[in-house]
């Protein structure tokens with residue numbers, strides 16, 4: 001007979017099409033900003049663990065890139081593959097959708113989720129944006145017919161509505177067992193990785209339609225000296241014109257990207273940060289498997 005002191009531990013995959021709020025949900029559950037988010041689709045590129053230990057329960061969340069139809073570039077194939085792999089060997093799946101908006105990409109995710117054998121929670125997000133909740137009912141009924149075994153949980157990840165209930169449903173579905181990670185560990189990713197992501201988030205948020213998809217960030221130096229953390233980050237773009245746009249008039253845009261990234265880094269690392277940014281052109285990186293691999297997009301992992 002198990003009780004609340006019996007340790008539980010398991011993996012919870014967060015999947016869905018781009019932009020439905022998967023990373024926002026992870027951050028809210030963890031109570032801190034770990035995963036980057038933006039209004040543009042395809043913000044998350046790498047799966048990342050967010051670990052939450054509360055008393056006897058350790059939930060290991062796997063944030064994933066949004067599954068999307070576009071498979072033309074090596075980077076897109078990498079993202080779709082990482083997201084699909086995350087569905088294997090987990091204990092609970094959170095399938096996140098955006099209110100009643102249903103697209104071909106949601107359908108694509110549904111086809112994958114249908115075949116998982118573990119419990120599925122269908123998380124209907126952005127509830128705060130529904131004027132009349134009753135309008136959702138026909139869609140929720142339809143969803144229930146599509147995934148009859150899944151429990152449907154409406155939430156607002158941004159405003160934290162119904163997240164406690166969601167976490168309770170997750171905890172009940174995690175297997176009994178010892179914790180895999182130390183209770184104070186929150187992610188499997190290095191500080192360097194998190195720093196690079198914060199720079200990329202500012203690029204995603206500040207730049208127009210196409211450029212963010214042709215940008216990646218490398219950390220060249222990450223060194224604590226006394227009370228100050230010195231971080232050197234290199235922003236890689238595909239073309240010369242993109243470099244000019246990122247730098248902006250008189251370096252204005254770079255300055256803004258740097259200031260915002262530095263503030264987030266200080267919060268995350270709990271240290272004063274000196275951040276130096278550079279932009280460099282590396283043609284073809286997003287469609288070249290070898291270049292991707294050297295930039296940390298590892299196809300085999």
Ligand SMILES: Nc1nc2c(ncn2[C@@H]2O[C@H](COP(=O)(O)OP(=O)(O)OP(=O)(O)O)[C@@H](O)[C@H]2O)c(=O)[nH]1
Nearest residue numbers: 018019020021022023024038042043044066157158
């Ligand atoms: N109004 C509202 N906006 C939300 C909510 N959750 C997320 N968003 C917004 O939706 C946008 C996308 O959020 P993300 O968390 O980056 O979405 P994602 O599913 O991780 O997207 P990808 O990483 O591209 O797959 C951001 O602008 C969020 O602020 C919510 O509950 N309500």
Ligand SMILES: [Mg+2]
Nearest residue numbers: 022023043044
């Ligand atoms: Mg995301």
